Amino acid sequence: MDESDRKIILVTRKTRLQELVLRYNTVEQARFQAEHLGMDFGDFLVEDEVYAVAVRQVEAVLQAQGRLQRLDRTFLPNFLFPPTALVVVxxxxxxxxxxxxxLQDGQKVLAINPxxxxWDGVLLPFGVSxxxxxxxxxxxxxxxxxxxVMAMASLTDGQTLLAVNDFFVGMRGHASARYEITHGDRHERQSSSGIIVSTGLGSTGWLRSVLTGAKATSGAKMQSTAETLLAxxxxxxAKRLVYAVREPFPGRWSKTSVVLGEIEAGEHLRIRSLMPEGGVIFSDGVExxxxxxRSGLEAxxxxxxxRGLLLT
Structure with missing residues (x-):
């Protein structure tokens, strides 16, 4: 491919310092707020400078390789990625x-640790050099x-959402979520602090903290599954998803038998909301x-x- 035909999208993020300056208008106000909360503002400055240097170095290399467009993470939900573009994160x-x-199905990502x-960078196999x-x-x-492998949540009103790491299904804030959950021939009403549905990539993240509690209220088979996943x-x-219920409440109305399981290829976990307001499904920690x-919707x-493809 000729260099003039190469399209490259560079995805960047704001540093903690940049986020603080946006909130408090000036660096000095940002410093005051950070130090007032007992944080090391010097570390904010170092992180910002290291990232800025990495951005400049990466941009210089990419501009010599093709037509470069830089994209801040805040624009990801509304940006249409050209299917032939190389995406650098x-x-x-x-x-x-x-x-x-x-991204488009199978579009490749080159991920760089700045x-x-x-940052350890499980998903960041390359350095700037x-x-x-x-x-x-x-x-x-x-x-x-x-x-x-990614997961998808589909609602009965036509909304859909993808997850690379995991889904959270529950209430905004800290209120208890009320819903009906169905997996195969198992079905019950529940009240809990929410459900995590994890992909293979996310199985060593948020899911790990939930599994510890879930295995204590599940049967012997699921306890073994939880121990294996934790290890x-x-x-x-992996063509498997794992779901775990956080803090299920046992009572006359709500039960606690469907708290941990695996979703195989061709299967679905179905969740029907019983929350008049405040119910939410979000992915990868981005609420x-x-x-x-809301009540009546089924996911x-x-x-x-x-599928995602990460250059290695």
């Missing part, structure tokens, strides 16, 4: 996950990639992009036909 892991679900001393070599392999068709997680490409989940959660 300048970490953290959460930014990679949030980008993957807005600050290896700060690796970029010229990786791009050379990509344009020559020698690249390697790893598939990332090993699931591969990114702002969530779906309203069907299973595998997405869309």
């Amino acid at each position: 300048l970490g953290q892991d959460g930014l990679v996950a949030n980008t993957l679900k807005y 600050d290896p001393d700060r 690796d970029l010229p070599t990786v791009l050379g392999d990509f344009w020559a068709g020698r690249e390697k990639s790893r598939e990332v 090993m997680g699931l591969p990114w490409e 702002a992009d969530g779906l309203d989940f 069907s959660i299973g595998f997405a036909t869309t």
